[in-house]
Amino acid sequence: EKDADWWRGAVIYQIYPRSYQDSNGDGIGDLGGIVERLPYIASLGVDAIWISPFFTSPMKDFGYDVSDYCDVDPMFGTLSDFDAVVSTAHALGVKVMIDLVLSHTSDQHPWFAESKADKTNDKADWYVWADAKPDGTPPNNWLSIFGGSAWQWHGEREQYYLHNFLVSQPDLNFWEPAVQEALLDVARFWLHRGVDGFRLDTINFYMHDRELRDNPALPPEQRNSTIAPSVNPYNHQEHLYSKNQPENLDFLRKLRAVMEPFNAAAVGEVGDAQRGLEIMGEYTAGDDLMQMCYAFEFLSGAQPTAKTIADVMKRVDENAADGWACWAYSNHDVVRHATRWDLPPAALRAFVSLMMCLRGSACIYQGEELGLPEADVAFEDLQDPYGIQFWPKFKGRDGCRTPMVWASDNQHGGFSDAPRTWLPVSHEHMHMSVADQEDDPGALLHHYRRAIAFRHAHAALAKGDHDGVKHDGDIVYFTRTHDSETIFCAFNMSETPSDFPAPKGTWRTIGTEIGSAQVSDDGHLHLGPWQPYFAAAI
Ligand code: TEU
Ligand code: CA
Numbered sequence: 250e251k252d253a254d255w256w257r258g259a260v261i262y263q264i265y266p267r268s269y270q271d272s273n274g275d276g277i278g279d280l281g282g283i284v285e286r287l288p289y290i291a292s293l294g295v296d297a298i299w300i301s302p303f304f305t306s307p308m309k310d311f312g313y314d315v316s317d318y319c320d321v322d323p324m325f326g327t328l329s330d331f332d333a334v335v336s337t338a339h340a341l342g343v344k345v346m347i348d349l350v351l352s353h354t355s356d357q358h359p360w361f362a363e364s365k366a367d368k369t370n371d372k373a374d375w376y377v378w379a380d381a382k383p384d385g386t387p388p389n390n391w392l393s394i395f396g397g398s399a400w401q402w403h404g405e406r407e408q409y410y411l412h413n414f415l416v417s418q419p420d421l422n423f424w425e426p427a428v429q430e431a432l433l434d435v436a437r438f439w440l441h442r443g444v445d446g447f448r449l450d451t452i453n454f455y456m457h458d459r460e461l462r463d464n465p466a467l468p469p470e471q472r473n474s475t476i477a478p479s480v481n482p483y484n485h486q487e488h489l490y491s492k493n494q495p496e497n498l499d500f501l502r503k504l505r506a507v508m509e510p511f512n513a514a515a516v517g518e519v520g521d522a523q524r525g526l527e528i529m530g531e532y533t534a535g536d537d538l539m540q541m542c543y544a545f546e547f548l549s550g551a552q553p554t555a556k557t558i559a560d561v562m563k564r565v566d567e568n569a570a571d572g573w574a575c576w577a578y579s580n581h582d583v584v585r586h587a588t589r590w591d592l593p594p595a596a597l598r599a600f601v602s603l604m605m606c607l608r609g610s611a612c613i614y615q616g617e618e619l620g621l622p623e624a625d626v627a628f629e630d631l632q633d634p635y636g637i638q639f640w641p642k643f644k645g646r647d648g649c650r651t652p653m654v655w656a657s658d659n660q661h662g663g664f665s666d667a668p669r670t671w672l673p674v675s676h677e678h679m680h681m682s683v684a685d686q687e688d689d690p691g692a693l694l695h696h697y698r699r700a701i702a703f704r705h706a707h708a709a710l711a712k713g714d715h716d717g718v719k720h721d722g723d724i725v726y727f728t729r730t731h732d733s734e735t736i737f738c739a740f741n742m743s744e745t746p747s748d749f750p751a752p753k754g755t756w757r758t759i760g761t762e763i764g765s766a767q768v769s770d771d772g773h774l775h776l777g778p779w780q781p782y783f784a785a786a787i
Contacts, residue, residue: 256446256514256540256610257573258711259296260701261346263614265581266303266325267311267671268652268664276667278652280326280334286655287337289683293618294701297344299448299516301581303331304350307357309417309634311650313450314355318435328442335443344445346516351432352454353418360431361419365406374425377411378403379461390463391491392483394520396638399491413454413491415634423455429500436507446514449504452539453519453528455497458490465489473522474549478643484522493521493528502537516541516575516610526568533572541610544574548583552590553600555725555742562607562718562727574609579617585649588623598696599740599779602763605704606738606783608715608729615653616678618697619686624651624675632672651675656684699763707759707785709734724749724776735786741776749774749782756784 270282280303290298302312303325312322321331338345354361363372379388379400387400387409393416400409401416411420421428436447467487477483501517508515517539519528529542546561547553553561565574578586578600587597597620604611626647631637636645651672655663662674662682686692704710713731720726723743729736736759737752751768758767760783766774774782 253512254712255296255344255512256516258704259344259514259610260294260605260704261297261299261516261575261610261612262290262293262295263299263301263577263580263612264290265301265615265650268650269615270653270655271665271667271670274666275324276665276670277324278664279324280321280330284330284333284337287334287341287343290338291341291343293613293698294705295343295613297346297445298338299346299348299612300334302348302350307355307417309355310415311632313350314353314357314415314418315350316355316357316359318349318432319438332442339443345443346446346448346514347439347444348448348450349436349439350450351421351435352451353412353414353420356417356419360421365403365410367406368408372427374422375428376419377422377457378406378408379411380408389461389490390486391461391488392464392486394477394481394483395635396481396483411457411491413451420454420457423457423496423500424459429503433503433507436504440508440511440513444513445511446508446516448543449515449517449539451520452501452517452532453497453521454492455500456494457492458494460490462490464491467523471523478639480639480642487523488521493524498531498538501532501539505537505539514540516543516612518543520545526564529565529574530569530572533569535571541573541575542569543612544576544609547576547578547586548580549589552592553742555720555723555740558603558725558742559718559720562715565609566717575612576604576607576609577612577614578604579614579649580612581614581650582646583649585614585617585621585623587617587620588648593744594620594693595779597693598700598764599742599781601697602700602703602781603725603740603742605700606710606727606729606736607718608713613697614649618694619654619678619681619683620693621654621675621678621681623648624672624678626651626672630673647672651678654678654682657682658684696763703760703763703783707734707736708732709736710738721749723747728752737782737784737786739774739776739782741778741780744778746778747776749776752784755787757787759783759785 267278269278270286271278272281304315305317305320305322306312364375387398391399393399395415464486472484519542532539633645633647652664652674657679686694709729709731713729716728718727726739741747766782
């Protein structure tokens, strides 16, 4: 009776566990806190949660550096706390996706401890080791996303090791079959514990070029900052050999086969500013690969307009027509979109309504349902190594990682009873708390609930095909169809009122609860600022 297709069109709520709810008063969010807040999450109407890493970790990259894949970091709780997350979520009808960071481990992982000891141990080839060039410099020119060479010299082993991210995040060697087997066992472990799927970190970094060829330079006009801020020289290189290797697909097929009996779904994170959608096409191309890839198109850059939204959707159709994107506006790595695009409340409403209607699944990042802006974090409070590296040109990722605000009459916004929290709660966030918005019928939180419910009420919006996304001035519009249901959607993506001809044929206006316009007597739609129009074919 399990629905293998549950992920298609799902709304996934992303939890950054350090900052969701602290249940034991140490100033850090934890799994017990998630259990406490699950009724709230269920009240949003989301299908699933994605929990950022809670595994054993020295926390150099706040959990994206794992030292034991099959245990919970004591900071976050225990395996039985995790079981409580799963059972509570399932009882509320919410699925659980966990964040598997398989491309690299922490340098504190026992596998690395063994591997680094010498060149002959059992795990000698579990990481990517290479000799220095004759002059002692790294084996090639590959760069790390977090700054500098992607190679770190190791005195004991007298070799360099590869790290695409922090020095303390050595890359696993996916060319070693035993590594792949060990990682598939990790997936099996969690599937047996009841998880419904995975968010897979950086799936396009799994394999590397075995010959370790130098990456070519990227022409200046192609350097953009989707994956890393523009101050980072990483953007000056085309990562031809350090990522996107065709053999990634072989591993992903094995992983999918492991997931299949559990009806589990994966959303693969593909970090590539130039070829992201092309790679999405490759990685979601068949039933034996990823169900979804995470789309970066709305996670950086200028505020999307009717035209750029139509362009993105067209590129998805061209590159990944048989695949399925998972959209997001905000996450734990980027500036919150309320600030990044400087959006007024009406625009925040329009953007989430749009996301609920686009072909694809959708990720909502904790706090965006409250309209939280990016928090200002002072240099003294900074925690993110990526921010510390490039400060002040790039202030890092702490501004989107500050604690959730639950109630404004409470110390630390109801997040924690500790004297001090790991990142300070933003004062600007306080009056936007969940409790404040629950009491205010006009609050954004209620709009998020209604927009999610609207999608769930219409299979065409969740699972349907579309006839191509088009734009006319500031209006973006399209039609979605599933089985016998056909829905027309139009959105005025601007401050300026706009007229638009009503679609031909017989239609019934729907979605008035999320602001849908009505067709006027002259057969036109008069769309106010940021106003949508929705209609179902009769
Ligand atoms: O991010 C991968 C990735 O693409 C990053 O470069 C991201 O774009 C960057 O943080 C810039 O904003 C994943 C995780 O989401 C991130 O938190 C981790 O730090 C990273 O992998 C390494 O595991
Ligand atoms: Ca805690």
